[in-house]
Amino acid sequence: MLAGGASCIGEAHKRAGIPLQDYFSAYSHPSGKYAIAIVSDGAGSAKHAELGSSRVASEFIAEIKRLCDKSLNFSAEVFKEAVSMAIQSTRAALVNDGYALRDCHATVVAAVTFPDRCFLVHLGDGLAMAFIEEPSGAIAVCASEPENGDASNETFFYTENNWLDHLRITEIPRAVLGCMLMSDGMEDFAWNPESGIKTGFTKPIIERAKTANNSQSLLDKIIYDIVSDERTNQFTNDDKTLSLIITEDGYSKLTTANVTFNQYVIRNGGPVPFKPLKPPQPDAASAGQNPPTVVK
Amino acid sequence: MSDVNFEGNSRQRTPCVIVLDCSGSMDGNPINELNAGLKEFKNSLMEDPQAMTSVCVSFVAVGGPNSTAELMMDFVDAVDFEPVELSADGGTPLGAGIIMALDKIEEFKNEARSHNQKYTRPWLFVMSDGEPTDSSDVWAEAVRRAKEAEVGKKAVIFSIAVGNANTAKLQEISEKSVAKMSGVKFKEFFVWLSGSLSRASKTAEGTDVQLPARDSWSFVSGG
Numbered sequence: 001m002l003a004g005g006a007s008c009i010g011e012a013h014k015r016a017g018i019p020l021q022d023y024f025s026a027y028s029h030p031s032g033k034y035a036i037a038i039v040s041d042g043a044g045s046a047k048h049a050e051l052g053s054s055r056v057a058s059e060f061i062a063e064i065k066r067l068c069d070k071s072l073n074f075s076a077e078v079f080k081e082a083v084s085m086a087i088q089s090t091r092a093a094l095v096n097d098g099y100a101l102r103d104c105h106a107t108v109v110a111a112v113t114f115p116d117r118c119f120l121v122h123l124g125d126g127l128a129m130a131f132i133e134e135p136s137g138a139i140a141v142c143a144s145e146p147e148n149g150d151a152s153n154e155t156f157f158y159t160e161n162n163w164l165d166h167l168r169i170t171e172i173p174r175a176v177l178g179c180m181l182m183s184d185g186m187e188d189f190a191w192n193p194e195s196g197i198k199t200g201f202t203k204p205i206i207e208r209a210k211t212a213n214n215s216q217s218l219l220d221k222i223i224y225d226i227v228s229d230e231r232t233n234q235f236t237n238d239d240k241t242l243s244l245i246i247t248e249d250g251y252s253k254l255t256t257a258n259v260t261f262n263q264y265v266i267r268n269g270g271p272v273p274f275k276p277l278k279p280p281q282p283d284a285a286s287a288g289q290n291p292p293t294v295v296k
Numbered sequence: 297m298s299d300v301n302f303e304g305n306s307r308q309r310t311p312c313v314i315v316l317d318c319s320g321s322m323d324g325n326p327i328n329e330l331n332a333g334l335k336e337f338k339n340s341l342m343e344d345p346q347a348m349t350s351v352c353v354s355f356v357a358v359g360g361p362n363s364t365a366e367l368m369m370d371f372v373d374a375v376d377f378e379p380v381e382l383s384a385d386g387g388t389p390l391g392a393g394i395i396m397a398l399d400k401i402e403e404f405k406n407e408a409r410s411h412n413q414k415y416t417r418p419w420l421f422v423m424s425d426g427e428p429t430d431s432s433d434v435w436a437e438a439v440r441r442a443k444e445a446e447v448g449k450k451a452v453i454f455s456i457a458v459g460n461a462n463t464a465k466l467q468e469i470s471e472k473s474v475a476k477m478s479g480v481k482f483k484e485f486f487v488w489l490s491g492s493l494s495r496a497s498k499t500a501e502g503t504d505v506q507l508p509a510r511d512s513w514s515f516v517s518g519g
């Protein structure tokens with residue numbers, strides 16, 4: 001299993017002299033038994049946003065490693081408790097260090113993968129996608145979409161009082177081929193809420209990531225070249241972060257040539273087959289079988 | 297290996313309505329500076345490639361020979377915005393202007409939702425150098441609508457006092473402190489506004505955007 005990622009500061013932040021407020025962290029156990037990736041996006045309006053994003057990312061990795069290093073045979077409820085603990089610890093530490101939580105607002109998008117299952121963790125905007133192998137052998141993408149308020153620049157953060165109400169944790173009880181996580185600076189390139197996955201963006205990235213051949217530094221470089229591509233600035237001046245996990249099976253089975261992904265989305269507490277409102281991308285197809293289980 | 301396709305979805309819009317006082321007291325240097333400010337606004341927005349196509353602006357003018365509120369410009373993308381030459385005359389039906397602006401904001405949102413168009417929380421700026429001349433009923437309705445929009449997180453409302461404006465009246469429409477323009481620094485205000493709009497950034501639901509310092513055009517900070 002290989003996990004990596006990269007961030008690139010947005011043009012708006014450069015102009016305003018604001019630091020990069022996105023943060024990612026990725027870890028894959030040397031045995032290949034599990035991998036963790038997390039992306040956190042600090043709120044532009046929060047003066048210590050970069051602290052909010054970096055602290056939760058670090059604590060999440062640490063807490064999940066502790067859980068996985070004890071045993072990999074844990075239930076979804078145990079996993080949920082570990083995630084909650086990671087967030088609560090981060091909140092408490094920020095307060096103990098003298099920071100107001102509202103000054104550290106940040107989102108959470110994370111994936112924890114095992115050879116036979118995967119968890120997606122999501123609070124706020126950004127996008128998480130898991131690529132899974134269905135019983136039929138077809139490849140499906142299961143997307144955890146952003147959650148926004150009335151306005152698109154409004155979302156929810158782990159640093160708010162009602163964070164637990166907006167925490168979405170999904171267990172996918174399938175062989176996982178890979179995961180792709182991103183902050184909202186990248187989400188529009190990968191996903192259209194009306195037509196689903198944008199394969200012109202995601203497929204080339206998957207193919208490039210597979211050439212990393214178990215080198216995290218190479219994977220990080222591949223991803224950095226994507227998030228720092230000048231063409232992104234035509235559509236966003238926000239910070240941009242992308243993180244990938246490729247499993248052992250993913251190298252051989254996550255093929256993209258002439259492959260149509262079945263699509264699911266996680267909505268309203270459960271996974272649903274994705275029904276495009278617009279003509280789907282050429283590779284979109286109808287629903288598969290055995291939808292993932294949602295844990296709340 | 298195929299190239300990565302960087303194609304965004306339909307661009308997020310940042311809508312902004314500005315209610316401008318074009319009453320008789322603005323005659324002379326103030327209206328000249330306001331007109332110059334509008335041109336500067338256009339120039340500043342054009343310097344930001346993303347703002348050009350994401351910022352939508354609309355202008356409501358109050359005053360004129362019939363002392364009315366008039367929609368000077370419906371929402372257009374910044375790239376299509378062409379400043380209109382304003383003249384100063386008449387009274388200050390500011391309340392009618394605020395009501396018109398809030399109606400335009402709701403229209404914008406309904407239109408955007410019908411097209412699955414994303415938008416940031418609309419901004420409403422109300423600028424005046426005097427005292428509203430609306431009837432008490434109209435002004436009360438304008439205050440009620442503004443407070444409802446602010447409390448309901450439907451719009452972000454800023455009031456700006458120019459010259460000898462009745463700041464107490466302006467304070468009624470928003471919880472934020474009234475910003476007092478230094479002299480007639482409309483150009484500086486519009487440069488600041490274009491920079492602020494292009495930075496309309498992520499916030500927690502229901503919270504306000506933190507704006508850059510207003511020192512370039514205002515001598516009252518905070519709010």
